[in-house]
Amino acid sequence: MVKKYLDKIxxxxxxxxxxxxxxxxxxxxEVIKTADAESRVTAQAVYAKRSAPDFYASAMDGIAVKAEKTAGASERSPVKLKVGSEAQAVDTGDPIPARFNAVIKIEEINKADENHYLIEKGxxxxxxxxxxxxSVVKGNLLITAAHKLSDYDLAALLEAGVTEVEVYKRPVVTIIPTGDELVTAEQDPKQGELVExxxxxxxAALRKWGAEVNITEILADQKExxxxxxxxxxxxxxLVIVLSGSSAGRGDFTIDILKNEGEILFHGVNVMPGKPLIAAAVKxxxxxxxxxxxxxAWIDNQLFIRELIYSMQADQAPNFEEIEAEVKRKIPSEIGLEEFLRVNLISDTKNKFTAVPLKRGSSAMESMLKADGILRITANKEGLHPGDKAPVMLLKDRNKIKKDLLLIGSHDLSLDLIKNEIKKRNYKFDLKLQTVGSMxxxxxxxxxxxDLAGAHLLDPESGEYNISYLKRFFKGQKLLLVNLVYREQGLYLKKGNPKNIKSIKDLTKSNINYINRQRGAGTRVLFDFLLKENNIKAEEISGYQKEEYTHIAAAAAVGRGSADAALGIRAAAEVMDVDFLPLEEEKYDLIIKENRLDDPRINKLIELINQAEIKTEIEKLGGYNCQETGKITKLQL
Amino acid sequence: MVKKYLDKIxxxxxxxxxxxxxxxxxxxxEVIKTADAESRVTAQAVYAKRSAPDFYASAMDGIAVKAEKTAGASERSPVKLKVGSEAQAVDTGDPIPARFNAVIKIEEINKADENHYLIEKGxxxxxxxxxxxxSVVKGNLLITAAHKLSDYDLAALLEAGVTEVEVYKRPVVTIIPTGDELVTAEQDPKQGELVExxxxxxxAALRKWGAEVNITEILADQKExxxxxxxxxxxxxxLVIVLSGSSAGRGDFTIDILKNEGEILFHGVNVMPGKPLIAAAVKxxxxxxxxxxxxxAWIDNQLFIRELIYSMQADQAPNFEEIEAEVKRKIPSEIGLEEFLRVNLISDTKNKFTAVPLKRGSSAMESMLKADGILRITANKEGLHPGDKAPVMLLKDRNKIKKDLLLIGSHDLSLDLIKNEIKKRNYKFDLKLQTVGSMxxxxxxxxxxxDLAGAHLLDPESGEYNISYLKRFFKGQKLLLVNLVYREQGLYLKKGNPKNIKSIKDLTKSNINYINRQRGAGTRVLFDFLLKENNIKAEEISGYQKEEYTHIAAAAAVGRGSADAALGIRAAAEVMDVDFLPLEEEKYDLIIKENRLDDPRINKLIELINQAEIKTEIEKLGGYNCQETGKITKLQL
Known part of the structure; x- marks a missing residue:
């Protein structure tokens, strides 16, 4: 079928x-009060309406005198000035009586008696x-047109008698959300409905850029x-923004409407995410x-609408903060398409940044929350190779990013707890988590x-956790193994266990649908170990091929009924309110390269998990045993 | 007299x-709507209340099918699927009917007939x-405590069913302005009154940092x-801020009040400007x-209050943007005092910055408006020497500063006009003016x-402008001399000329007070020339020693009656509404080093002043002749 847009640019x-x-x-x-004009942009040049000060004023706290009378004064022959006729106390800002022409600072005078000052220096x-x-001179040009007013600009204008100022209005933007399937966030979406x-x-973005924003009701997919x-x-x-319907689906009317009512600038841009963008002029x-x-929508708003919101107010959009980062893995990308990838960043001691990609996909909001920046792969590249560099648009402050710790590995709820504690305690770094599995x-x-890995990988031969895998991955290197927790692994079962699952063997029954974890996840390794131990083949498990990426997601799938059972940790069962059939206690360790032992952040982290208070909190999550939490083992592999 | 504060730190x-x-x-x-929470800081961790999507949904516009039915499809043997039972049109976001398990993109399908699709690829x-x-998984930690919410954070929270969020309240700050001499900006200050x-x-600053601010009435200097x-x-x-009265003058009660009612942290800091700061705790x-x-007040607010406003909201103040700049002249500074100097910045082709100091003084607002940054001289330095480097806190965007042109030289009203035109026309650079005199x-x-100088220096011997001075300053160098204007110089006289001044000779009369321009100003050189031509000695002119720095300021002094006459250009007389007695027509030139001729900004500037429209605007100011405006003379000196 022919798409409605083909002219991507x-x-x-x-x-x-x-x-x-x-x-x-x-x-x-519009003319507004100067006092309210911070960050607004002038539409006209502004001239001072009065001089300030408009009289000779004391610049210090002290006494006003006639300078000529102080000539020759010294410590040895001080000059005595009579209060009133020859000297008068003045504070900063006070007008100087016409008979005087100088001020002596309070620190430099002494009182001879009630009626006389003593001056020791002319x-x-x-x-x-x-x-x-x-300060300001009447008639002077204070501020040009098209100038964004700062706090001290306001001060100068007010001092110069300019109490009102002509500024560009804030641009008014109307946002029109459309879509039959959409409901507001306050509503509870039913099957097939999505939250708008x-x-x-x-x-929120447009307001930050200075606009006033109206949002209409959500409109049904009806062209008229x-x-x-x-x-x-x-x-x-x-400016008008129509949300959704910019693509070429059956309910996508925006392009037809705009073709009839206005002039299309383009339909479709070669960026990903963000391809189905329409720009048009209507009246x-x-x-x-x-x-x-x-x-x-986020990318398109940043790339194509932001500058316009600023320029409409005669302002200039600030540059995106961008750095260059190296990638250490292959990242495929379609040639001819400019790709924007969410990444975490870590910086080495030389302040060089490495970018680590997060989950792709235009709708993965959680991965956006985790990101430090957006890596850009230009259209002329067929992806990146290890060692390649690419620009990254920062989502956080560069100096903050440098201070953070990045943990990549298996998901555990205690890590969320620790991450939150670090923030609450106002440590100078964040713990960032990429939960992609132990391997x-x-x-x-x-x-x-x-900076660290998190793993719970069972060696089926030895029954030991992690060590044999580390020997394979880090041969010849020195590592620190820091125990995070021991935790119960078991089966998530629907509340009340309606299918009466009592053991791993029950999973082979024909009416049971299992949901697995992704390849490389420690929990999957454990599941395979349990199958082998029970002489069960993968093919006997219906749903073995279906994968979830976290304990919570696996428990959620069972809670919702899309599967009857899944393997995972007890804490997630408690969060998702499903039954839990314990099977094993496993060990979850943090792995750190030995040369990082003097990193104060690593030390702070280890110190934190050693606190009794934190251990209590972790154990409260359910299924955790913190007996060895914080215990360090040095490994020479 | 002993000051009330001595313990400066x-x-x-x-x-x-x-x-x-x-x-x-x-x-x-406080708990607020998530939709209103952009830039607010969470007080608690936030977990997803629902998963999204909560059903299997189409990721594309296309048709839903059973994957197994498409196996083996190719261009040569396409598979035919019946609409309804074997395939169903779906748009992005639509739920997938239970009988299907895959979606084929709209681009990859064809219709065989009304009731069948043709599939050419499995x-x-x-x-x-x-x-x-x-996108989000129910129960997952989405956002930690103490996290500043972004636009996309709001999106994720709303998608996850979190419609309200607990955030730290905005800090409430009360500002109490005090001072007998103060009036509001709306009032017209009388003699001895100053605008608050x-x-x-x-x-304005506190609000930008997230606070809510109340300002009380201006209070009289009464302790109780x-x-x-x-x-x-x-x-x-x-947080409470008492404005003024923090020093040790007769009306300065703040320290006494705070000593009685609270605990003083310190009184006085070794910074300039900003010394008389008090910090205290009350309840x-x-x-x-x-x-x-x-x-x-501005410096103290930035240095000592800003961080606190942020930390009260569990937020972190962004770092000041700072660069390092070289100074090319001697800058004295008191040892033991940290000095903050307003500077202009210019950058060379190697992106190195040079800082050029503006007028000092804690109350020179106009110089603040002109500044690009605040140069910091640390307390351990007794000033800076040519070639020294010092940190500069930026007041404008670094990239913007790099693009600007800096003109230092004599003041002329046409320069203000040109500066404003450049802004209005949205050129990519600003013309910054430091008006310090021709020399x-x-x-x-x-x-x-x-980048350029502006001068109108008369050679008393030859009657020629500028050339002889340039020969002295730039021996052996190549320069461009670009004529800006010819302009009338004459005497500013009070409206109606009450003292009946008819010529330069009348200035020697005993009832006439003159006001001069500063040393090195072209207008002063001209005045000296006129005196000499008329055989008048400087001592014969009452007020010869009193100096103003601009035409406007000189005209203002006459308008106000603080002097009876001053020499200056006609345009300023028109602005300040004083009488004008023309004496000479003089030449004002821009001077540019020859190697800058290929600088696009210089070219743009020359092109601008060559426009007939601009010349007309300049001539409208009064007393200008633009016959040679824009004419370039190349000089080999």
């Missing part, structure tokens, strides 16, 4: 089209006297309805169709993509 | 005292199907009154006494402190 070309068409649009101006005329207009939250995300609302919005707004007003996937964690540590 | 020690005392203070928390199970919890504007400046208001404010606020609440000079401008250009 590059990001740079798209941005150029937007700038050429709309770059000189400005909002109307002063020149105009000493410590603020000249008229010292993009409008609030876009609104959306068209009417869009035209209405174009009448009352400086001279920019109208954007943003894709429904949140990360697509992937060891691989990442070996590649220096992480 | 260093900035670092002061900040430490504040952090130790108040660093762990937090505001109370797909695996779960192809283009979003798994349950792909610091409260609005501090408020200020004390009562301060105690009331401490009851209802998280556990931080109370600051800020100095009355605006730039002192100082040439000196700065010679030291590479500026």
């Amino acid at each position: 590059s990001a740079a070309a798209a941005l150029n089209k937007i700038k050429n068409k709309f770059g000189s649009l400005r909002t109307k101006s 002063v020149p005329p105009w000493n410590h006297i603020r000249s008229i207009g010292e 939250f993009n409008s609030q995300m876009i609104k 309805l959306i068209g009417r609302n869009m035209l209405e919005a174009a009448e009352t707004s400086n 001279g007003i920019p109208v954007f169709g943003l894709p429904g996937y949140p990360l697509s 992937a964690g060891l691989t990442a540590l070996r590649r220096n993509e992480s | 260093s900035a670092a020690a002061a900040l430490n005292k504040i952090k130790n005392k108040f660093g762990s203070l937090r505001t109370k928390s 797909v695996p199970p779960w192809n283009h199907i979003r798994s349950i919890g792909e 504007f610091n409260s609005q400046m501090i408020k 009154l200020i004390g009562r208001n301060m105690l009331e404010a401490a009851e209802t606020s998280n 556990g609440i931080p109370v600051f006494g800020l100095p009355g000079y605006p730039l002192s 100082a401008g040439l000196t700065a250009l010679r030291r590479n402190e500026s």
Whole structure:
């Protein structure tokens, strides 16, 4: 079937089209109180309406004198000045009586008696006297047009008698969310319904950039309805955003509406996420169709709408903070497509950054929450290879990122607890977690993509945890093994155990659907071990091929009924309110390279997990045993 | 006389005292709508309340199928699927009916007839199907405590059913302006009165940092009154700022009040501007006494209050953007005092910055408006020498500063006009002006402190402008001389010329007070020339020693009656509404080093002043002749 958009253009070309068409649009101006004008942009040059000070004023606390009378004063022959006729106490800012022409600082005078000051040093005329207009001079150009007002700009304007100022209005943006399947976040979505939250995300960003934002009701996928609302919005707004429906599905009417009612600048950009973007002009007003996937919408908003919101106020968007980072693994990418990947960053002692990709996909919000930045693979590259460098747009402060610790490995709920404690206690670093499984964690540590790994890998031969795997991954190296917890592994079962599962063997029954963990996960290794121990083949387990990535997700699948059983830790069963059939106690360790033992953050972390208070908290999660938590084993492999 | 504060401490020690005392203070928390929570800081960890999606959903626009039915499909032997029982159209986000387990993209299918699709490529199970919890998983830790919420954080929370979130309240700050001499900006200050504007400046900054700010009425310098208001404010606020009265003048009661009512952390810091700062605790609440000079108050607010406003919300103040810059002249500074100097910055092709100091003084607001940054001279230094480097806290974006042009030289109103036009036309650079006089401008250009100089220096011997001075300053070098304007110089006289001044000779009359321009100003050189031509000695002119720095300031002095006459350009007379007695037409040139001719900004500037429209605007200012404006003369000196 033919797609409705075929003319995809590059990001740079798209941005150029937007700038050429709309770059000189400005909002109307309005006159507001100067006191309220911080961060607003002037529409006209501003001149001082009065001088300040407008009289000769004392610049110090002290006494006003006639300079000539102090000539020759010294410690040995001080000059005596009569209070009133020859000297008068003045504070900073006080006007200087016409008969005086200098001020002596309070520190430099003594009182001879009630009626006389003693001066031990002469002063020149105009000493410590603020000249008229010292601060601002009436008639001077204070601020040009198109200037963004700062806190001290306001001060200067008020001092100069400018109590009102003409500024560009905040751009008014109307956001129109569309989609039959969408409900608001306050509603409880039923089967087939999705929560509409993009409008609030876009609104929050636009407000930060200076816009005023209206969001209409969620509109059904009806061409006439959306068209009417869009035209209405174009009448009352400086910019209109139609959310979802920018692609080529059956309910995607935005492109047809805009073709009829306006001029299409482009439909489709070669960026990923963010491809199905529409830019159009309706009655001279920019109208954007943003894709429904949140990360697509986010990227498009940042790349294509942000600058426009600023330029409409005669302001300039700040540059994105960008760094260059190396990748240490192969990252495939389609040639001709500019790809934006969420990444974690770690920096070495030389301040070089390494980027570690998070889960892809335009709708993986959790991976966005974990990201430090967005790595950009330009359209001319067919992916990246280990050692390649690429630009990364930062989502957090560069200096903050440098201080953080990155743990890649298996998921455990105690890590979430520790991560939260570190934040609550205001340590100077965050603990970032990439939960990709034990094996992937060891691989990442070996590649220096992480500060620590977390693993619970059972050796089926020895029954020992982690050591044999570490020998394979880190031959000849020195490592620290820090025990995090011992924890119960067992089967998640639907509340009340309706299918009466009593052992691992029951999973082979024909009416039982299992859900597995991903390859390389310690829990999957354990499951395979348990199958082998019970002489069960993988093929006998219905659902062995279906994978979840975390304990919580596995427990959730059982709780929802999409599977009857899954293997995982007890704590997740408690969170998701499913039954738990304990099978094993396993060991979960943190793995750290030995040269990192003097890293204060590593020490702080180990010190934290050694606290009795933390151990109690972890054990409260359920199924945890903290007897060896914090115990360090040095390994020479 | 003994000052009330003697225990001044260093900035670092002061900040430490504040952090130790108040660093762990937090505001109370409040529950607000997630949609309104951008930039707010979480008080508790936030967990997902639901998974999203909560059903198997299509990840693409296309058709849902049973993967097994597509096995073996190819272009040569396509598979035919019946609409309804074997295939169903789905859009992105639609639920997958239970009988299907894969989606084929719309681009990859064809319709055989009304009731059948043709498939030319097989797909695996779960192809283009979003798994349950792909975006967020119920029960997962989404966001820790003490996390500042971004736009996409809000999206994830709303998707996960978290419609309300517990955040730290915005700190409430009460500002109490005090001072008998102060009036609001709306009032017209009478002799001896000053406008109170610091409260609005501090408020604008605090709001930007996340606080809610109340400003009380301006209080008279009455100890009991200020004390009562301060105690009331401490009851209802998280932080209190008393403005002015923090020093040791007769009306400065803040220190006495705080000694009685609270605990003094320190009184006085070794910073300049900003010395008379008080920090105290009243009922556990931080109370600051800020100095009355605006730039002192500004510095203290930035250095000592900013971090506290952030930490009260469990947030971290962003680092000041700082660069290192070289100075090319001697800058004196008192040892033991940390000095903050307003500077302009220019950067060379190697991206090294040079800092050029602006006027000092704690109350020179105009110089703050001109500044690019604040240069810091540490307490252990007795000033800086040419070639020394020092840190500069940036007031503008580093990349913007790099693009700007800096002109140092004589003041002319046409330069203000051009500066404003450049902004209005959205050129990619600003023209920054330091108006210090013609001679100082040439000196700065010679030291590479500026991009251009502006001068109108008459050679009394030849009657020629600038050339002979340039020969002295730039011997052996190549320069470009670009004419800016010819302009009328003459005497500013009070409206109606009450003292009947008809010529330069009348200035020697005993009832006439003159006001001069500063040494090195072209206008002063011209005045000296005119005196000489008329055989008048400087001593014969009453007021010859009194100096103003700009035409506007000189005209203002005459308008106000502090002098009877001053020499300057006609345009300033028109702005200040004084009479003007024309004496000479003089030439004002821009001077640029020849190697800058290929600088696109220089070219853009020359192109601009060559525009007829600009020349008309300049001539409208009065007293200007633009016949040679933009004319370039190449000089080999």
